[in-house]
Amino acid sequence: MAVLGNKQIKELVGKVLSTSMVDTIVVSIPVVKMHPIYKKRYTQYKKCYAHIDSSAQECVVGDKVKIQQSKPLSKTKRWLFIEKVS
Numbered sequence: 001m002a003v004l005g006n007k008q009i010k011e012l013v014g015k016v017l018s019t020s021m022v023d024t025i026v027v028s029i030p031v032v033k034m035h036p037i038y039k040k041r042y043t044q045y046k047k048c049y050a051h052i053d054s055s056a057q058e059c060v061v062g063d064k065v066k067i068q069q070s071k072p073l074s075k076t077k078r079w080l081f082i083e084k085v086s
Contacts, residue, residue, distance in 0.1 A: 002068065010069040013085055016059050017047065025052050025059055025081060027067055050079040058084065 002009040018026040027048045034041050050067045052059065059065060059081070067079040 011066055011082065012048070012079075013064060013066050014048065016061055016063045016065055019059055019061060023052060023054055024077060025050050025065070027065060027079070048079050049074075049077045050081045051077050052081040 001011060012027075012029050014027040014029040016025055017028050027050050028045045029048055031044050031046055032041055033044060048067060050065075051070075051073050064085040066082040066085050068082050070078060070080045072078050
């Protein structure tokens with residue numbers, strides 16, 4: 001997590017699902033949960049819409065990327081593209 005003053009800013013790593021929108025990428029974030037009775041771990045995925053500058057359009061579908069939480073940029077976008085993770 002990045003620290004900005006007294007606040008911690010969430011950073012997540014996920015896989016790019018779509019790049020077809022202008023200045024927006026769709027990222028799939030894995031969330032590991034445990035069943036309350038059977039104690040088996042399972043993975044669910046959540047989709048996050050992230051803003052990407054037009055100058056940094058180097059992402060393709062399937063890339064691993066790091067995104068950072070930000071203020072709401074539109075109805076669905078609350079994340080910013082930070083970098084590609086190898």
